[in-house]
Amino acid sequence: MRIDRGGSEAQKADMALQKTNWLLVFALLVAGLFAAAQFGKLTLTLPLLRDAYPEGGALVPVLISIVGMVGIALGAVAGAVVARVGIARALTGALVAGGLLSLIEATLPHISVFALLRAAEGVSHLAIVVAVPTLMASIASDKDRPVVMGIWATFFGISIAITAALLPWLLSMGGLKAVFLAHGGGMLVMAALLFPLLPKGRISRPVPVSYWAEHRIIYTTPRLLIPGGGFVWYTSLYIALLAVLPVALALPVWVITALPLISIVGTLLGGFLGKRLAPDRLVIAGFVMTIVASAIVYFASPAIWPLFVLFFVMALIPAASFAAIPHFNYDATDRARATGGIAQLGNVGTTTGTPIFVLVFDQAGLGGVCLLMSMICILGIVLTALLRARIK
Incomplete structure (x- = not known):
């Protein structure tokens, strides 16, 4: 069946002729690593952050979440803003802004100022995670795009x-200040290195930016919504399971460390499988296999090997979700919108998943966790199937 992905015939012809710019793909990935570190630099140093701000109390962990809260509030409109500013310009500006903000954070200002810096950092993070995959999709050939x-x-x-891996060394060099300085300096260097590699022409068409209109467009257009329609359920699982399962199964440290690495391998495999399978089918397959794996985790507990299977098959879902952005949308502006939607929904899942799973674990143990996991996967399957059926 032919899918209407939007975009002009000229755009489609241009994209079909492209060869993948692998140098820029991996340079953009590094930019994404620095964006993710905007979460990681605080998440992994929370005890030191509490020591730095003893007066902060319960507000200190919120400093981590502020970036995600910005994603929830502004994710849907971010695609339109990035398209209007220009994707390459938005990315460069966000890297520079993120770098400068991290350098200011290194001064460890008053906690209220730090919170404001984190809010601004959330805008920088959102611009990067919208611009980078949109650019990646535009510089990849049709056959390589799912892998990219x-x-x-x-x-x-x-x-x-x-x-x-780097934190022990950085902390020994200069504590939290060294972590923030390294992160900020790295973002600024990345901005300088990326600038000459980025496309000079505008690859997206500017659109009017309206907060409520962008929400309406994304959430009423199936091809814009389908990438986030599966991803939101995955994000509600991933961080929550990393928090709950180590407690539920008394996991050793090496297993806790291995699970995210296994997820990376599964995600890469998902990219290659995307060359053979449509992304919506791969998302559904990932959810089905996650249901099976969750049952194995429960019935085989306290065995460890089912966890490796669980995190491997679950990792197919994000690969397929991001592949769905260019698969169902030719136009760069629509891709930016779909990426804004996936960013918003991903932050919703990440923010809500952990407290729900912790509550269920406290009340119903491992069995409740595995049952909830299966229920969430069923929701992901149903929503993905319904959205795909509405795409002509």
Whole structure:
């Protein structure tokens, strides 16, 4: 069946003729690693952050969440803003802004000022995670595009792993200040390195920016919504399970460390499978296999190997979700909108998943967690199937 993905015939012809610019793909991935580190640099140093701000109390963990809250509030409109500013210009500006903000954070200002800096950092983060996959899709050939989007889908896991590996060295050099200085300096260097590589012409058409209109456009247009329609359920699972399962199964440290790495491998495989399978089918397959794996986790507990299976098959979902952005949308502006939607919904899932799973675990144990996991996967399957049926 032919899918109406939007865009002009000229745009479609141009994209069909392209060869993948792999140098720029991996340079953009590095930019994404720095964006993910905007979360990781605080998440992985929370005890030190509490020591730095003893007066902060319960507000200190909120400093981590502020970036995600910005994504929830502004994600849907971010695509239109990035398209209007220009994708390459928005990316460069966001990297520079993020770098400068991190350098200011290194002064460890008053916690209220730090919170404002984190809010501004959330805008920078959102611009990067909208601009980068949109650019990646535009510089990839049709046959390579699913792989390229699968590579992008690994950015968060890779960044957290690298940040965790570098933190002991950075902290020994100068504590929290060294972490923020390294992050800020790295973002500024990345902006300088990327600038000459980025496309000079505008690849997206500017559109009027209206907060409510953008929400209406994204959430009433199935081809814009379908990438986030599966991704939101995945994000509600991933961080929550990393928080709950180690407690539920008394996991050793090496297993906790291995699970995100296994997810990265699964996501990369999802990118290659995307060359053979339509992204909506791969999302549904990922959810079905996650249901099966969750049952194995429960019935085989306390065995560890089912967890590796679970995180491997679950990782197919983000690869397929990001591949769905260019698969169902030719136009760069529509891709930016779809990416804004996936950013908003991803932050909704990440923010709400952990407290829900913790509550269920406290009340119903591992069985309740596995049952909830299956229910969420069923919702993902149903929503993805319904949205696909509405795309002509």
